Amino acid sequence: MTHGMRSDTHTPHFGSGGDWRDTAVRYALLPLRIFLGVTFIYAGLDKLTDSAFMKDAGSGSIGDMMRAVRDSSAIPALVDLSLKNPVGFGYTIAFGELVVGIGTLLGLFARLAALGGALISLSLWLTVSWASDPYYYGNDLAYLMAWIPLVLAGAPLLSVDASLRSRRRQRAGGYR
Template sequence: MHGYRGGSYGLDEPRSLRDRARRYALLPLRIFLGVTFVYAGLDKLTDSAFLSASGTGSIGATLDAVRGSAAIPGLVDLALKSPEGFGYAIAIGELLVGLGTLVGLWSRLAALGGALISLSLWLTVSWQTEPYYYGNDLVYLVAWLPLLGGAAEFSADAFRASRRRRSR
């Protein structure tokens, strides 16, 4: 088979519209999650109220508010030991996950990070949301799962894999 030159760096050329659709099916999800997590991380990092231990809109006030209704209150207690540190960890984690997802660099690791962030937020902050489908953290968790397979199209991972194959 011929190497496909349209962004997949040496993968077999798609033969039909169905093959092309299958190949690019996860690209919109990857772009959406990447942009959303970059935005969420930057939004938190630039919001001085969020990165405070107390006060309206702070991570500390949010954690205090959900302490009694979290699925795993121990996670909230751990975060409450250093609310600012936890806020920075979440924000920087979201930023790195989003960038990794958009670029497709270490995409499986980025997807795992996104899933773990979403899982931790679901088990703490949005656990009490009723009905469950009003909470978005569970949806984000499920959306990350298909990306655990990696980013094949338009990704740094695919480019690096292609270069390794060509050098052999």
């Protein structure tokens, strides 16, 4: 036995004082993973189903939003790149958010999904929310920071990645 976890089943054991802490540590990133996964799925679907957003121009369009932030962004060249094809950029962000959200929620290629989420958040922070004053009013920086623990740790529990890892270990053990 190791720190309150039965070694044969890996289920929580709350019998002694420190055991609940060990269990809490093991599951600490799960709420963050669920929040970011659901949020990014929602953000992607919201963009894809908003008829005003996926347009080059007009109220609420991706094109108008990017033109509005161009001069206040940290990297105007990045905004200029998006303005070459605002609708294509909008679809790229929306589908990227969907893929990242699904991968994060399922724990499938979790580190790669988290890296994608971090890169989306970084690009949005450097463009759309860069001029937020004070800086903490812009949520993209907070999302960027939230992705970092998942980039580092992945999804070690309740995930497709964990299931695949377990299956590989079982196979490797069976061939000895």
